[in-house]
Amino acid sequence: MDSTNDISDDIISFFVDEVSYIHEIDHNPKPEDVGRIKVYASIQFSETLDPIIDISLPAKEFLDKSARYSWEQLNCLEDHERLNSYQVSITKMSLTRLVSNVMFYSVNYSLDCAMLFYMTFKFSDPALRVEEYIKSRRTQRVATFEELMPVLFDETV
Secondary structure (H helix, E strand, O other): OOEEEEEOOOOOOOOOOEEEEEEEEEOOOOHHHOOEEEEEEEEEEOOEEEEEEEEEEEHHHHHHHHHHOOOHHHHHHHHOOOOOHHHHHHHHHHHHHHHHHHHHHOOOOOOOOEEEEEEEEEEOOHHHHHHHHHHHHHHHHHHHHHHHHHHHOOOOO
16 A cells, blocks of 8 residues: 545535545556556445445546546435535545546556555534534634634723
8 A cells, every 4th residue: 555645624524524535556457457547435434334436447538637537437426315516526626636646746656557546435423523513613603702802802992
């Protein structure tokens, strides 16, 4: 395994606790996997891991479009009951960045290898997430009020 990236984005943290991306470069792939990018996505809820998609595409196809690659194969993730289009869009952007980084900056990668990417959407109990979100918002409001209080009561202003 060459690299592990855990990406927690505040924008999607209310919906997904964490999206993890792990990749590996297979230097001795099966002949049918040479020069291919394989993507596996799964959802983890509590202790259960639910595989939801696996796709494969020629690395050359990605290279030809690079940053503009649309990952249309991942659109079906929007149909999953736990994911929405915004989360899928963020995932596509992150995947494009990660694949590009491996292809262009990894000394271990060449077109005669195979790249494997594993994405896991991790969820906890929804009731706990809502409670934690409300608690964090309350803490932010208290902190903001405490910062403003000296200004509100400063008679010289």
